[in-house]
Amino acid sequence: MRNFLFLKKPVFILLSSIFFLGCSGISSVPFETPVDTKDKTIQYQSKKTYEISDLDVYASNKFPGARLNGIEKLNDSTVKVIIHPENKPINPSPYYAFELWSTNSKEIYVAFQYPEKVKHRYRPKIREENNEWRQIDTNQFYRIDSLFTVKVSLDQKPKILAAQELANSKDVKDWYTNLGNMNKYVHIKKYGSSKLGRDLNLLDIYKGEKESKPILVLLTRQHPPEITGYLAYQSFLETILKENEITERFLDEYRVLAFPLLNPDGVDLGHWRHNAGGVDLNRDWSKYNQPEIRKTVKYIDEQVKKYNTTVDLAIDFHSTYEDVFYTNKQRKGTQLPNFIKNWFDALEKEIPEYVVNEAAGNSKKPVSKGWFLKKYNSVGITYEIGDQTSRDRIDEIGRISALEMMKLLTD
Ligand SMILES: [Zn+2]
Incomplete structure (x- = not known):
């Protein structure tokens, strides 16, 4: 090991990045509080x-x-x-x-x-x-x-x-296939397979050239039962795909990578939270031990490199007891340092009787919003909808939040 000390710095960096690349071809991102995301055994239900x-x-x-x-x-x-x-x-x-x-x-x-x-x-x-x-x-x-x-x-x-309205992998696929059929900018692509071999598909949404176009990433269903987050995701994405002046202008400037179902095995197996590897996928954004996260980060990273671009914003839709936005405290040096403040101001102005509930933190555990921040200086947001938020209200919040985001990003 002594010789190691004499290596010149660039060689050292090269060697250490090869060491960390592993089988995913993408370097791991360290977090303050690591979580073991290696496979755990799951108990299957007897179907009867x-x-x-x-x-x-x-x-x-x-x-x-x-x-x-x-x-x-x-x-x-x-x-x-x-x-x-x-x-x-x-x-x-x-x-x-x-x-x-x-x-x-x-x-x-x-x-x-x-x-x-x-x-x-x-x-x-x-x-x-x-x-x-x-x-x-x-x-x-x-x-x-x-x-x-x-x-x-x-x-x-x-x-x-x-517990919540069902949206299994077939329901989700029917939904986005229909969206793809209605909008000429949507390209549906399989980018990998889950642990049990279910398709991992994404909607690649772009207009014209992909070169240098900043990317917006939309994620959901890492946690299978979190349907209210998925309902907001649907409304959000459908708003981006309405053909009007704002969406045209937005897609002139941005490319959207929408991942509509990150945990298809967990969803179809009726899991409380984990994938078929028995792991919370929203703790695997450091080592990528699970194929669902490994394939997703690999695809995003390939696109960033191939098209010489950035991920400016990544929003991950979930559910919890109340509506809340989990944000990263760090804003300075990110791709859009003022976005969160301006977006939340706009939501309070445009959504009737709406008060933004924000919880800012440091993403100590390996969650998606921290990964995007550390990896690309993106603005990472966990967009949580309450279990009991009325379905009409979810639709309204999803729609207006997409609209106000597009306005801010094209201002
Ligand atoms: Zn969740």
Whole structure:
């Protein structure tokens, strides 16, 4: 090792970057608080139809996005559904989705049993026969044996009872394929495969030349159940793809790389949070141990180099208990040092009765917003929507935030 000391600085830098390149072909980015994102074992659900014949109640998890690990009779009018995560440790946000039916019309109580210390998070929704989702009214909520319980009416047509509206990999693909068919600037491209071989697709949105055009990156569904973030993402992206004066001007200046489903395995397996490697993907933006992140960063980095450009802004859509923007404290030296302030001012001005809830931090853990900052001096933002934010309001916030972003970036 002694000889190492005598190496000239450029040689040292060259050697150390080769060392860090690894198999992804892209150097790792260090974070203050590293997280181990090597593969962990996951427990698969047994996909089956459950039968509680003396109550005449049936349940099934045989569809993509389902989560049901068991069902038992609790008393003469109540069934207990058992919900487990894909592995542990995990954020205690229990996701569930299953079909329920009965051969006769009846009302039944459904009690939710989660692992110890896990609290109920998502208010149940029902998918009706017309495929519309309906939130169950809070006056149908109970506590039975200290378990969160909901009363539902069943008949012979299976209804889906779920934590949030379902959007599995097929639903997402149908959505963006349709968008691609309607807009001439959208180029849908497969850029890799997930751990279990599902397609990783992106929408490459550009007008004319890609050379030197700054990039806007839009990400979502690293965490499978975070549907409200995905709903905002849809509204945001659809606004960019409306053909009008603002969007034309925006796409004259910017190229958009939109990643509509970063964790397709986790979504279709009905995971609470992780991918099929049992890992929180939004902690893997340092070492890229998981293919979903490795392929994504590799693709972005290749584009930046090939077209001699920058990533100015990266927005990653998620859900939590309330609407909140997680931002990086560091603004100076970024591609758009005034963007966050100006954007938030514009949102408060343009969205009726809206107050921006911002939490600025230092991205100590390897999350996407920190990666974009460290790697490209981008403005990285985690755009969180509350679980309970009304769907109309999400649409409005998504639409106006896209509009105001485009105005600021073309000012
Ligand atoms: Zn999340």
